Amino acid sequence: MPQPPYSPDLAPCDFFLFPKLKRPMKGRRYATLDEIETASKEELNKIKKNDFLKCFEDWKNRWHKYQPNQNLRSIFRHPDTKQIYKPEDRANVVYKIPCKSCQAIYIGETSKPLSERINQHKSALKNHNPTSLLVDHAFSNSHTPDFDHTSIIHQNIK
Numbered sequence: 001m002p003q004p005p006y007s008p009d010l011a012p013c014d015f016f017l018f019p020k021l022k023r024p025m026k027g028r029r030y031a032t033l034d035e036i037e038t039a040s041k042e043e044l045n046k047i048k049k050n051d052f053l054k055c056f057e058d059w060k061n062r063w064h065k066y067q068p069n070q071n072l073r074s075i076f077r078h079p080d081t082k083q084i085y086k087p088e089d090r091a092n093v094v095y096k097i098p099c100k101s102c103q104a105i106y107i108g109e110t111s112k113p114l115s116e117r118i119n120q121h122k123s124a125l126k127n128h129n130p131t132s133l134l135v136d137h138a139f140s141n142s143h144t145p146d147f148d149h150t151s152i153i154h155q156n157i158k
Helices: 012-025 033-046 049-064 072-076 114-126 133-141
Strands: 093-098 105-110 151-155
Touching: 012 033, 012 049, 093 114, 105 114, 105 133, 114 133
Parallel strands: none
Antiparallel strands: 093 105, 093 151
């Protein structure tokens, strides 16, 4: 069973040892298991003792960083990886909502999570809010916004 990339069960082997072994062996072909074993041992022997010590020190520091408002994903996330968010959880975005009935699209910007802004659009539609351009298009043309196909067209980094 494959392990999720940000599993809280990650051990130093997952974020330190395996990448150190895989990088130099990548792209090489091995005819037998013995060749793989020999190459693996050679690469293992190239790793310095201080690198191992630093790895375990970093791992220990990750545990000490734990605070109740953090989750394990943020602790075990490798510093070189980007945080993964669902699109609807992102804030500070420019987004578009297509129309189900025509080629029109509504483009908006929000500093709130996108899901919260979409809910505001749905509420405006339900309440026939006359100040909303999205609602105006929907009612003046008897069209329906396609909220299920809302997409982010720009992520503002703040």
